[in-house]
Amino acid sequence: MSLSRDQIAQRVAQELRDGYYVNLGIGIPTLVASYVPDDIQVMLQSENGLLGMGPYPTKENVDADMINAGKETVTAITGASIFSSAESFAMIRGGHVDLTVLGAFEVDQNGSIASYMIPGKLVKGMGGAMDLVAGAQNIIVTMTHADKRGNSKLLESCSLPLTGVNCINKVVTDLAVMSIKDGAFHLEERAPGVSVQEIIEKTAGKLLIPDQVPEMEL
């Protein structure tokens, strides 16, 4: 069985470590916040200018001046700080954020990512995604392994305009966990009940498979 959006988020949450500063993108990455293990502390960075993002507010606590990068109303946790967008991207570009999780249309075997623009469709903009992929040391992409027609999104070379080159280390899809290094996808784990064969069929880029491919533990 392929993973649900929440299960993908749950698997990504296993990559969190105590004391990490983490930036979560819009979509599946946002869900990761719900699965932070109880025995660790992480600080969420929101690139409009908030470090220490908390949960959504109650009706009584809604404040139009407190939003996240997805323009949703949020709260700040104890120990949070608020700063300008220039400061925010200084910490991103300067490599101070420990982990970035974001979505993508395509990723290739060299770690390049396409996530903001489909030619012929209206371009809405890259927001902070280009800065995040250029600045972070440790980036995980979450996405479905293939599109609705079954075409692989894990390619030899991205076909869409790039958001960043040679920058993605890890991909967590609805079928597998893969690391990217030395010009290839390395299969690390498969979703419970998903065969290695299915992953091979849905991965267009170069794929290296170890003798044993454990199932994810969720």
Next chain:
Amino acid sequence: MAGFNKVVKSYQEAMAGLEDGMTVIAGGFGLCGIPEGLIAQIKRLQTTNLTFVSNNCGVDDFGLGILLKDKQIKKMISSYVGENAEFERQYLAGELEVELTPQGTLAEKMRAGGAGIPAFYTATGYGTPVAEGKEVKQFNGRQYILEESITGDFAIVRAWKADTMGNLIFRDTAMNFNPMAATAGKITVVEVEQILEPGELNPTEIHTPGIYVDRIIQASFEKRIERLTLAKQ
């Protein structure tokens, strides 16, 4: 003698000198921290052919979106513009120029512009459509592109508190692009919730020193929320 008193009494005074074809840098992220009253005044002035530098372009009936209806905006320099149907129509019809700029690069372009730095190298956008036509240089084995800074004829800004001398404090994430915008305008106009006397703000806590600010106007804000999200009860 006006000295350092920068308070103006009317929106006419606040935006006096704005002319067709000028570049305006605006603070705000989405609808958060936008100078609502100054945008409304630009609509009343019916100034046209404006270039706006702003992370977003509002929604159809609020924020910079209200300037689209009467085609006051010729060009937008933004990182994300997907919240606005009229914007989409004008862009697809070729009536509106758009220069998409990564969010961090946009913030830094304003910051550098206000700080007298004409250009800077960044890894952001290298190898992407953003890098087209830009100089590439290698530092420590990594490729960077040269990005030019931005200044404006006007900067329009929202702050929480100001003293009459133009020292500013922003509130929560309504800060966003406002501090950089404030530094990058030839004329910087600030709308504030609260104007205080000099000495009422602690000098240690001031976000933007008054030297960057030319005009201050007292305002009340609608503070519209773009995406109301609540905790599950």
